[in-house]
Amino acid sequence: MISQLRYYVGLCLPVSLKWRLVRVLPELVNLLALFVQGMRRVWDEDESFSEAYKVVASRSLSDKRRAYVLYSVAKNIVTSGAVIAELGVYRGATSYLMDRATNGRHQFHLFDTFEGLPETDPNYDPFWKSGDMNEPEFEEVKRFLPDERFHFYKGIFPETAKALPEDLTFSLVHVDMDIYQSTVDALQLFYPRMVPGGIIVIDDYGLLTCGGLKMALDQFRAVINPLQSGYDALQATLIQQRTHLEVVRKEALKPLLLELLELRDRMAAGEKVASRRESSVFSRFCQKEK
Numbered sequence: 001m002i003s004q005l006r007y008y009v010g011l012c013l014p015v016s017l018k019w020r021l022v023r024v025l026p027e028l029v030n031l032l033a034l035f036v037q038g039m040r041r042v043w044d045e046d047e048s049f050s051e052a053y054k055v056v057a058s059r060s061l062s063d064k065r066r067a068y069v070l071y072s073v074a075k076n077i078v079t080s081g082a083v084i085a086e087l088g089v090y091r092g093a094t095s096y097l098m099d100r101a102t103n104g105r106h107q108f109h110l111f112d113t114f115e116g117l118p119e120t121d122p123n124y125d126p127f128w129k130s131g132d133m134n135e136p137e138f139e140e141v142k143r144f145l146p147d148e149r150f151h152f153y154k155g156i157f158p159e160t161a162k163a164l165p166e167d168l169t170f171s172l173v174h175v176d177m178d179i180y181q182s183t184v185d186a187l188q189l190f191y192p193r194m195v196p197g198g199i200i201v202i203d204d205y206g207l208l209t210c211g212g213l214k215m216a217l218d219q220f221r222a223v224i225n226p227l228q229s230g231y232d233a234l235q236a237t238l239i240q241q242r243t244h245l246e247v248v249r250k251e252a253l254k255p256l257l258l259e260l261l262e263l264r265d266r267m268a269a270g271e272k273v274a275s276r277r278e279s280s281v282f283s284r285f286c287q288k289e290k
Contacts, residue, residue, distance in 0.1 A: 043068035052100040059144070060093035066203065067097055069235055070174060073199055074101035077171050082195075085109045087157060087186050088176030088203070090133065092141045095150065098174070104149065106171075111153045111160055114138035117179060118156050124180035124212035133178070158185045169195050176203040180212030187220045187238075194240030205236035 043049055043064045049071050053064060060067060074084070074097070084102075086095050089112040099108065116134030138154055153160035157177075173190045177183050183202070190200060202217055204210040217236055 046071075048100070049097075052097055056093035056096050059091040061090060062094060062203070066235060067094065070094055070201055070203075071097045071101045073201060073237075074098040074172055077102055077106070079171050079195065082106045082171035083109065083168060084172045084174075085111070085170050085190060086174045086176070087111045087182070088174075088178070089114075089136075089141060089152075090176070091136045092144045094174060094176070095145055098172070099145075099147075099149070104147070106149070108145075108150045109153065109164065109168075109170075110145075110150060111157050112136075112141075113156060114141065114154050118182065120179050121181060121212070124215060125178075126211075127209040128179050128212075157182060158189050161189055169193050169198075171195050171198050173198075173200045174203065175200060178204060178210055178213055180216050183213045183216035184220065187216065191220075191224065191238065191240060196240060198240040200238040200240075202236045202238070 041064075043053075046068070049068055052071070053060075053067055056067075062070070077084075082102075082105075084098055084106050086098070086108065089095060089110045092110075095108055095110055099106075114136055116131040117128055119130050120128045138152075142150075142152060153163060170190060170193055173186075173194070175183060175186045175190075177186060187200070194200065202213070205214055205217060207213075221238070
């Protein structure tokens with residue numbers, strides 16, 4: 001009910017006013033929390049962030065709280081030569097913030113249609129339609145992010161991702177795609193490409209109008225079962241630890257796998273395993289069972 005009401009109210013508002021309210025209203029909530037709960041506005045205490053946010057305040061749909069979370073995650077990347085990706089660039093505000101947080105040390109791969117949302121599924125995304133969010137102009141965003149560190153992929157994702165080098169891995173990926181299928185495609189493509197400890201930040205996770213996005217992440221998380229993940233009302237994170245686990249599991253299974261291969265070769269050669277005198281993992285197991 002609330003989602004439908006918000007949706008229809010949004011239809012009645014001019015686009016420029018609607019997105020301004022999206023940014024301003026959360027700031028009012030944060031201000032209210034300051035007085036009611038005594039919550040510290042840590043983002044205002046960080047001078048480097050405050051200076052960077054002033055540059056993009058008029059370009060961003062993220063309030064300071066969400067922007068500061070992303071800024072802080074990027075700031076903590078310590079790997080030299082790390083690579084960052086963003087899916088859903090809009091007007092380049094969050095890309096700029098992540099770049100400022102990392103002092104311009106890293107490469108960015110930026111994906112967006114720059115023509116609004118792609119085709120949506122009304123079953124998953126009833127509050128979105130193709131072409132929504134089509135305000136940014138591609139050339140204007142490129143002028144705002146002119147450095148060669150920023151690599152743009154204009155078009156429908158994941159088709160545009162075919163241009164990525166196959167061996168490229170990522171330390172941070174920011175997903176701000178709003179709808180179900182695009183989020184599914186982003187997680188399936190980038191999660192296996194994350195370095196150990198790499199982080200995926202998914203924006204709008206708790207928004208009532210982004211139920212498809214939330215469903216996509218919940219389904220994905222149920223399949224991969226990451227060791228670490230986090231959620232709040234507006235953002236979610238996944239931390240990649242798959243590579244380390246695979247190494248541990250492979251090392252633990254190596255002796256068993258080697259014996260399986262030996263057993264296969266002996267059986268293929270017509271040898272009778274039971275008649276061999278050598279003690280093996282399988283023969284000792286069978287003896288214990290007897």
